[in-house]
Amino acid sequence: MTPLNQLQVFKSMHDSPHARLEHSAHLGDGLAAALWNNRHDARDYEATTHHTLSCYIADGTGTFRRDQPARKGSPDKLCIMPAGAPSHWVVNGSIRLAHLYISEEQFALGCVRLLDREPRELQLQEATFLDDPEQAQRFRQLITLNWDEPGERLLTSTLAHAIFDHAVLSQVGLRKGLRLKGGLAxxxxxxxxxxxxxxxxxxxxxxxxxxxxxxxxxxxxxxxxxxxxxxxxxxxxxxxxxxxxxxxxxxxxxxxxxxxxxxxxxxxxxxxxxxxxxxxxxxxxxxxxxx
The missing domain is CATH 1.10.10.60 (Homeodomain-like)
Structure with missing residues (x-):
């Protein structure tokens, strides 16, 4: 997978003077995770080449998207930021959140393996402040593990795969207006x-x-x-x-x-x-x- 400091969402957070990285790790198979604290900030994500799943761990009640100022976050809220979809965020107050970064290659594998569909037909659907207690619980389990300890890192990888699989099965839809050319029948x-x-x-x-x-x-x-x-x-x-x-x-x-x-x-x-x-x-x- 691309180095963490070259993933656009990770880099944007890392470049902020207000955000603090608690932990990060590559988990294999095109997956990586990070745990962040942020306070009084604004972050812009443009044309990312990877997918990002986000879960608010604590606070976040003053966090919102610039194009949706009336909707605010809170603990256990989930956000799905597909590759290529820009989003612009304002953080008022403090927030602790976990990110799972997913490569396009791993997303393609998930489409074939779990949905038996050609990846070009499908897209991960954008979502802001989604309620999914089962998925939020997986994120909370994820951050309790020691990603640097070899045994627990492997458990972390398995849990990250479970989060990813759940997202593919619940948040993937057909691309609109797509006419496929080439490829296999x-x-x-x-x-x-x-x-x-x-x-x-x-x-x-x-x-x-x-x-x-x-x-x-x-x-x-x-x-x-x-x-x-x-x-x-x-x-x-x-x-x-x-x-x-x-x-x-x-x-x-x-x-x-x-x-x-x-x-x-x-x-x-x-x-x-x-x-x-x-x-x-x-x-x-x-x-x-x-x-």
Whole structure:
């Protein structure tokens, strides 16, 4: 994921002389989190390249959007700021709030995985001061964890995924007036998803996947990215890691068997890829869920 100091919402808060960063961390899989305090401030977010989910933890009763001055925040209120949607905020008094930053690539994966829809068809719907007690409780659990301690950081990542999944399932709608060009047909996308899931333990090649759609490798790779939101090799790696996480959380397979089941050439290759994505080894991840 983009470094935190290059995420527009994070950078805008960090550049404010009034805002104070309590904690921040990359959580893997295109997710990052931050906990802020702010007081007597004004913040503008323009053309962001990432999505931001926000939850007010304390105060915030003097916070409002400039275009909606009559509506004020309060603890447990949620805000959804989609990528590309500008918003302008005024903070009167104090506020403590948590942010979850989501990459466009992770959003695309969520659309395919949870909704079985092409990401280009969908958009995260903007919301201001949304009431969702279940989601607010997840944010409150998130900030109680120590994001720097390896075991708790893994739990934080899992909780962040739960927050993201809930947002995709409840706050995503169709883009208006969109006419899609290019990309794979719906039945091809579904066939590929099912084929990849059932062959994760095998060495899948670009040519093999392209042949399923009767396309050249070049055209297949371009159309796959248009329909899935990321290249075939990145999608395949994401699905292998997600399956590995599920096996590590719920089973007792030796790590070498988990690696082979998910299509990694060796336990060391699996461990390196896993650590790059989640910031810890597979063994540490399993241990975190057995505490």
């Amino acid at each position: 719906a039945h091809q996308r579904r066939q590929l998803s099912e084929y990849i899931e059932s062959h994760l333990d095998q060495a899948l090649s670009l040519g093999e996947l392209a042949a399923l759609c009767n396309l050249s490798e070049y055209h297949f790779a371009r159309m796959f990215r248009e329909s899935f939101g990321l290249p075939p090799h990145q999608y395949l790696l994401a699905r292998r890691l997600a399956t590995a996480c599920q096996l590590l959380r719920s089973g007792n397979l030796p790590l070498g068997d988990v690696a082979l089941h998910c299509g990694f050439a060796s336990a060391s290759h699996f461990s390196n890829r896993f650590r790059q994505a989640l910031g810890a080894t597979p063994g540490a991840y399993r241990a975190a869920f057995r505490r």
